[in-house]
Amino acid sequence: MPDVGDIASRLRASGSVFAEDEAALLVAEARTPDELESMIGQRVAGLPLEVIVGWAEFCGRRIVVEPGVFVPRRRTEVVVREAVAAGRTGAVVLDLCCGTGAVGAAIHAALGGVELYASDVEPAAVRCACRNLEPLGGLVFEGDLYETLPASLRGRVDLLVVNAPYVPSDAIALMPPEAREHEPHVTLDGGADGVDIQRRVAAGAAEWLAPGGHMLIETSVAQAPLTVDAFREGGLTPEVRRADDVDGTVVIGGHAR
Structure with missing residues (x-):
């Protein structure tokens, strides 16, 4: 089982304000350990979380988000x-x-x-x-x-x-x-x-x-x-x-x- 606390610490060190929530979401969305590590690396590098997981929550709905597109706020x-x-x-x-x-x-x-x-x-x-x-x-x-x-x-x-x-x-x-x-x-x-x-x-x-x-x-x-x-x-x-x-x-x- 991935260590959410450890992942949150890595995200926090890179500047994430909501590190715990982001870590939990990455763990939930990753299908394999390698994919999880790749997603963590992308987030640490500054890629928007919504682009990494492929969706954003907006008005209670999941909206598909692709690379190079403005992320709904x-x-x-x-x-x-x-x-x-x-x-x-x-x-x-x-x-x-x-x-x-x-x-x-x-x-x-x-x-x-x-x-x-x-x-x-x-x-x-x-x-x-x-x-x-x-x-x-x-x-x-x-x-x-x-x-x-x-x-x-x-x-x-x-x-x-x-x-x-x-x-x-x-x-x-x-x-x-x-x-x-x-x-x-x-x-x-x-x-x-x-x-x-x-x-x-x-x-x-x-x-x-x-x-x-x-x-x-x-x-x-x-x-x-x-x-x-x-x-x-x-x-x-x-x-x-x-x-x-x-x-x-x-x-x-x-x-x-």
Whole structure:
């Protein structure tokens, strides 16, 4: 039987904050002693735990995570909560900058019967999102924001959920190594003030939203005023929502009236 305490000590020495929990998970997921040792070595080297085991827990679901794809964060659960509160069964949902497709999958599970679409510019993310969303009936597109979405979606989207990059370019160097070294910079870099991609999303949102539809964009407390400005510039009426239990912030808004 592997010594979980010894494994935790090795992980802790490499900088792991939750060494005991991670050690227990690696032991549970490894099929052989050699595989366990390989997984420990990868974690000590800084590879994200979720990439090593191949999944992340998000809103109570296991989401497939592949190398080179942004790992779902718990703070993003605030986007799901607010989307579900604003949505309904049968809603048309578009998960933009979808990464693994975790947000769309969680909304589908909570509302049931949604018409689900997703898009990402990263080929690795699209492949991963297909694994998570196609079994749910979702359609995943590869392209820059709205560019490859079917024209039939224009004016039909009830919930436009977005986890666009919002880290200011100069702040990426301050992120934990497992993020800045193992996740594509395109999934992190939001430009000089962190809101460049959000502005582009907001500028095109009104064309895709259905009457009464909502756009929800994850942001930070510090950047929320800039995200709000992006909504207003796109003709949307914004409101900031906060979930302290997951340290998450989202701006939600619909067409200005």
